[in-house]
Amino acid sequence: MRVGEQSTDPIDQVLGEVPMPASLTPEDVRLAVRAVVVHTAEEWPTGPLCRNDGASYPCRLHRWGRRVLETHGLNERQIEALIRHGNPFVHVPFPFTATASTECSGSTDCCL
DSSP: OOTTOOOOOHHHHHHOOOOOOSSOOHHHHHHHHHHHHHTOEEEETTEEEETTTOOBSSOHHHHHHHHHHHHHTOOHHHHHHHHHHOOTTOOOOSSOOTTSOOOOOSSTTOOO
C-alpha cells in the first residue's frame, strides 16, 4: 500500500492514520526509525504482513515512521537502507542535511 491508498485493514479503517507531530523533534525521528525497522514486512502465503504485529503491511506505525522520516528529509533509498540495516537504534542526524554521509559502519551510532 502506498501513500494515498485506502487500507482494507479493519483496524486502520476504525483508527485512521497516526497523526504527524506538529514539529519534528529528535525523539520523533528516533521513534520513526524504530517504527520502520521493527514494523517491516514479512512474507506470508497471504502476502506481506507486519513482522511485529501481523497487520497488513505496511501497518499504521510503519506508514507513520516513513512519513516522519520523509518530512525530516530522508529519501526512499535512505529509508530502505535503514530497514535493510535492521538496527532500530541507528542514529539519524538532527537536523538532517542532504550532505550527511550515506555510509553505515554497522554500529548503533551509524548515521545516514
